[in-house]
Amino acid sequence: MKKIIKDNRKKTKDVHTLEQDKKDDFKLTKNTRFFLYVLGGILCLVSAILLFINIRPxxxxxxxxxxxxxxxxxASYRVHLKENNVFEEEFLEEGRVYPSAITDFINIDFKSELAMTNALSISGDYIIRAVLEGYQTGKDEEKVPVYEKIYPIIEGRVIESVTSSSSINESLSIDRAAYRNYAQEIENALGGETGKDFxxxxxxKYIVDGEEKPFSYRIDIPINNDKFYEIRKAEPVEDSGDIKESNLVNVMPAFSSYAIFIxxxxxxxxILVFVRFFTANMEGKELEQKKLSELMRKYGSRMVxxxxxxxxxxxxxxxxxxxTDLIELADEIREPVLYIEGEKELPKDGKIYILSKDYIYFFESKV
Incomplete structure (x- = not known):
């Protein structure tokens, strides 16, 4: 007999504990719980799919x-002088002012060098040419071309070979007077004098493993009738770069690329655990009060x-x-919407009224 009483007490205690746990749960409406279940399920599915896609190599x-x-x-140059009693040296070096009267010719040494990190197939071709351009000065002192005459001097090739370096070295002599005479002949034919650039x-170009790498360099030499002249040349021109290959490589994704999906x-x-184990459906009086609270938030300002x-x-x-029908009816018959205050300042028994001369209209909120 004592054992039976003891077992009954234990069952009573278990039921009490279960009821207490239920009281501690967050009370939500069925629609809210269903929405949270759907939201958690969709979010879980989408996250799992995106995580699977992004975590793979x-x-x-x-x-x-x-x-x-x-x-x-x-390039480098030197000016060779005619015999004279002014200069003892045979050549004048770069960067000076040169007298036209005793200039014999200009010696130019062109040089181009290609250097590679690793040996590859290298070939190429090149040309040295003298270019005579005639122009007139237009608006804003701009040069307007009149003619251009090209005189090829040297053509050459870079013999193909597998190497890590290649170079071009060419020397030539330029007679200023000869090209000045060419310009004079052109002007005679044109019937007028022009400005001249020479x-x-x-x-x-070098052809490196089938890819062309162009190069160029020029020296400007005046051929006008000035008594003295200067030769203009720029600093050596450099062109450098990398030769690349495209390869397919396997890449392990970084943790930061999929951490958000985890x-x-x-x-x-x-969300799913919270809804399943820590929430319960709102029922009975709680659900009724919930619905009444929502109703009062929406229509309370229309009631007395x-x-x-x-x-x-x-x-x-x-x-x-x-x-809503009750509110519309109140507007139509021009009578106030009434309620008696009950628990938690909500309509008593969930009833809301309109009193007219012959009828009493009421709406009753039910779960």
Missing amino acids: HTRTEEVVVNSYNITTG YVELSG LLLFVAAG CIENLPDISQKSEIRVKSI
Whole structure:
């Protein structure tokens, strides 16, 4: 007998504990719980799919530097003088002012060098030419071309070979007087004098493993009738770069690229666990009060709270289907919407009224 009583007490305690746990749960409406279930499920599914896609190794095209090149092109010159009793030296070096009267010719040494990090197939071609240009000065002192005459001097080739370096070295002599005479002949044919530019240029290309690398360099030489002249040349021209190959490489994704999906997965799981184990359906009185609270938030400003109803025994009662119908009816018959305050300042028994001369219209909120 004692054992039976003891077992009954244990069962009573278990039931009490279960009821207490239920009281501690967050109370939500069925619609809210259903929405949270759907939200958690969708978020969980999407996060899992995106995590699976982003966590997998993938391949990508990556450009790898396999070689580097550097091309340097420049020139040096010296002015050879005619016999004279002013200068003892035979040549005048760069950067001076030269007298036209005793200039014999100009000696130019062109040089172009190609240097590679690793040996590759190298070939190429080049040309040295003298270019005579005639022009007139237009608006804003701009040169307007009149003619251009090109005089090829040297053509050459770079013999193909597998090497890490190659160079071009060419020397030539330029007679200023000869090209001044060419310009005079052209002007005689044109019937007028023009401004004149004259330069000697080395241009060409290296072919590195099938890819062309162009280069050029020029020296400007005045051929006018001035008593003295200067030769203009720029600093050596450099061109450098990398030769790349495209390779497919396997890439392991970085944690940062999929960390957000792990976080979303935990959030989704947290939502599902919370709804399943820490919430309960709102029922009975709680659900009724919840619905009444929502109704009052929406329509409370249209209602009047009274302490009690007058004698309505002589009036017929008419139940209205919805609160919106009741509000519209009140507007139509121009009567106030009434309620008696009950628990938590909500309509007593969930009823809301309109009193007219012959009828009492009411809406009753039910779970």
